[in-house]
Amino acid sequence: xxxxxxxxxxxxxxxxxxxxxxxxxxxxxxxxxxxxxxxxxxxxxxxxxxxxxxxxxxxxxxxxxxxxxxxxxxxxxxxxxxxxxxxxxxxxxxxxxxxxxxxxxxxxxxxxxxxxxxxxxxxxxxxxxxxxxxxxxxxxxxxxxxxxxxxxxxxxxxxxxxxxxxxxxxxxxxxxxxxxxxxxxxxxxxxxxxxxxxxxxxxxxxxxxxxxxxxxxxxxxxxxxxxxxxxxxxxxxxxxxxxxxxxxxxxxxxxxxxxxxxxxxxxxxxxxxxxxxxxxxxxxxxxxxxxxxxxxxxxxxxxxxxxxxxxxxxxxxxxxxxxxxxxxxxxxxxxxxxxxxxxxxxxxxxxxxxxxxxxxxxxxxxxxxxxxxxxxxxxxxxxxxxxxxxxxxxxxxxxxxxxxxxxxxxxxxxxxxxxxxxxxxxxxxxx
Numbered sequence: 001x002x003x004x005x006x007x008x009x010x011x012x013x014x015x016x017x018x019x020x021x022x023x024x025x026x027x028x029x030x031x032x033x034x035x036x037x038x039x040x041x042x043x044x045x046x047x048x049x050x051x052x053x054x055x056x057x058x059x060x061x062x063x064x065x066x067x068x069x070x071x072x073x074x075x076x077x078x079x080x081x082x083x084x085x086x087x088x089x090x091x092x093x094x095x096x097x098x099x100x101x102x103x104x105x106x107x108x109x110x111x112x113x114x115x116x117x118x119x120x121x122x123x124x125x126x127x128x129x130x131x132x133x134x135x136x137x138x139x140x141x142x143x144x145x146x147x148x149x150x151x152x153x154x155x156x157x158x159x160x161x162x163x164x165x166x167x168x169x170x171x172x173x174x175x176x177x178x179x180x181x182x183x184x185x186x187x188x189x190x191x192x193x194x195x196x197x198x199x200x201x202x203x204x205x206x207x208x209x210x211x212x213x214x215x216x217x218x219x220x221x222x223x224x225x226x227x228x229x230x231x232x233x234x235x236x237x238x239x240x241x242x243x244x245x246x247x248x249x250x251x252x253x254x255x256x257x258x259x260x261x262x263x264x265x266x267x268x269x270x271x272x273x274x275x276x277x278x279x280x281x282x283x284x285x286x287x288x289x290x291x292x293x294x295x296x297x298x299x300x301x302x303x304x305x306x307x308x309x310x311x312x313x314x315x316x317x318x319x320x321x322x323x324x325x326x327x328x329x330x331x332x333x334x335x336x337x338x339x340x341x342x343x344x345x346x347x348x349x350x351x352x353x354x355x356x357x358x359x360x361x362x363x364x365x366x367x368x369x370x371x372x373x374x375x376x377x378x379x380x381x382x383x384x385x386x387x388x389x390x391x392x393x394x395x396x397x398x399x400x401x402x403x404x405x406x407x408x409x410x411x412x413x414x415x416x417x418x419x420x421x422x423x424x425x426x427x428x429x430x431x
Contacts, residue, residue, distance in 0.1 A: 001039070004046040005100065006394040006426040007402060008034075011068060012348070013419075014099040017126045018141035019133070021416065026348060034396050040379045043394035044423070050391050051382065053298030057333075059376040062362060063302075065313055065321075065336040066355070069291035069344040075118065079240030080287075085112060085250035086240060089119065089127050089288035096130065096147035098419035103146070109154035112283035116253055118237055119288030120163035121171040122347070127286050129179060131156045132186050132227050142416045159229040160280060164236040164271045166195050166260055167214055173347075174210050180229065181213065187225035188218035195233060197265045207267075234258040234271065235278060240285065253282045291344040303331050313340055319358030320365070333373035335362055398430050405429045 007013065009027055016023045033039055045051055056063055072090040080086060087107055094102035115131060117124045130138070135152045163170055181188055191214055197203060200211050214231070222228070235255035243251035255278045258271040293313075295306035305324040307314050313336040314322045320330035337358040338351050346354075366372070386393055402420065410417035420426045 001041050002045055002047050002051075003041070003043045004050075006044040006423060007399060008041060008043065014094055014097045016097075016348075017093075017129070018097065018143040019129070019138065021141070023348065026352070039396075041394075041396040041399060042379055042382075043399060044427070045386060045391055045393050048297035048299075050389070051386060052301075053296060054301040055382070055385060057302065057373050059378055059382050060333070061372040061375040062333045062335060063373070064319075064358060064362070065296070065334075065340055066338045066358075067293075067296070067340055069293045069311065069339045071292045071294055072287065073290045073292050075237055075287060075289065077237055077239055079242070079250070082248075083240050083242055083250045084108070084248050085283055086285045086287065089117065089123050089286045090291060092127055092130075092286055093123065096143050096151075098144045098421040100422050103144075103421040107150065107284075109150055109156055109284070111155065113155050114158045114281050115156050115160070115284040115286070116280055116282040117159065117161045117286045117288055118253075119290070120161055120231065121288060121290075122173055122176050124161055124286070124288040125172050125176040125180060127288060128159050128161050128229055129176075129183070131159055132180070132183055132229055134184070139413075140415060142410065142419065144419055144421055145413070146421070156284065157227050159227070160232050160282075161229065162232045162235050162237070162255070162280075164234070164258055165269065166233045166264055167191060167211070167231065168195075168197070168207065168265045169260075169267055169269055170231070170233075174206070174213060177210065177213055181216070182219055185220055185224065185226040187220050187222045187228045189228060189230035190217070191215065191231060191233075195264075203265075232280075234260070236271065236273065238277070250283060250285060251281065252279050253285060254279050291339065293340040293344070302334060304334065310343060311340075312336075312343055315341055318361040319354075320361055330365075330370075332371040392427070394427075394430070402426050402429050 009030060012024050012027055034041060047053060072088045074080060085108065091102045091105055092107060095105040095107065117127055130151070131154065135148060138151065139148055193215065196211055196215060200208055203211060234257060236258055237253055238256050239254040240250055241252045241254065243249045256273045257276040257278055259274050260269040261272050262269045292311040299306055303323055304313060304321060307324065314324050315336050316322055316330060319335045319337055319341060321334035321336055322328050322330055335358050337355045341354065341358070383393065406417040406419055
């Protein structure tokens with residue numbers, strides 16, 4: 001398994017909310033796999049830019065691309081790239097989770113009170129919960145110390161989570177909403193009852209539970225609240241505007257008001273603009289409208305035509321990589337799994353099921369003697385090429401040393417671990 005960072009676990013380490021440690025239990029399965037003598041972890045090597053992708057053809061029978069979605073989608077509206085105070089939710093999550101590429105994000109939470117999160121998926125609610133949760137609660141998690149220090153000085157009091165459709169089309173899950181609704185000293189602004197079906201009991205089980213939850217009164221009365229949050233529906237952002245006194249600082253977000261076409265209580269209902277607009281005061285904005293995968297350098301050398309529009313590797317649905325310029329048959333020995341296979345949707349459980357399906361396809365192809373790549377000695381011979389290029393690799397034993405150091409750092413602070421947020425610091429443990 002090739003990983004461009006010196007540490008494993010990817011999204012589990014850098015994407016799962018710190019206050020959701022039980023979600024990270026899938027690491028136990030990873031540990032079980034890593035204990036096999038047939039498994040090699042090769043960290044701190046970037047495939048494509050570090051090691052040419054084409055060279056893998058001579059050393060392996062098969063390659064599985066499972067590198068996920070590394071970029072977030074942008075809104076493409078005026079002010080998005082020029083005003084201060086607008087952040088990607090993906091960058092913000094990576095920042096508080098210690099992802100090296102975002103460790104220096106330094107979001108300005110100290111001078112801003114009103115925040116708007118654009119998007120209504122679970123990541124959006126993770127961001128909202130992080131902004132609204134008492135920092136002393138977060139100190140018990142593996143959130144980075146630099147993030148805790150910033151959140152301790154935060155002045156954010158009002159958080160709006162905005163979506164272009166209605167509550168029946170929102171992508172968040174029951175658990176995420178329930179956690180926000182039960183935060184102490186946080187008031188939830190009521191949702192307009194007209195947005196819910198007249199007879200909630202006729203809904204299927206999951207939408208019914210979610211609707212009843214959203215329709216409940218806040219567990220914290222408004223007069224007792226220190227902070228407030230809301231779910232705002234039927235709004236599509238069209239422009240970010242600056243403060244009159246500080247031209248580079250965000251002040252408001254303009255939205256197009258929407259109307260749902262079709263059955264407004266079906267998940268498939270579409271949003272259409274009404275021609276009316278609404279403006280919300282916002283000194284801080286987090287964009288959370290989805291992720292996107294990118295191609296790896298050298299994919300064309302293997303015959304892969306990356307689908308830039310969908311942000312996926314073309315495949316047959318079972319993980320066999322296909323060429324857009326051919327008749328759709330598989331390219332021998334090439335497979336994909338996860339978000340780079342089917343797009344950025346679903347939770348970890350969906351990704352695991354997807355991985356099983358791809359593994360089954362590989363096993364079936366091997367059993368039926370389908371053509372694969374040339375094969376060879378794998379890492380045993382690839383290592384010499386990495387050495388020749390001056391690349392430093394990290395193995396599983398090395399990772400365990402980094403793991404032990406992080407755990408020890410966390411123990412001293414009463415938390416599960418204190419992550420190293422730079423590659424240099426990770427590697428320094430091994431020197």
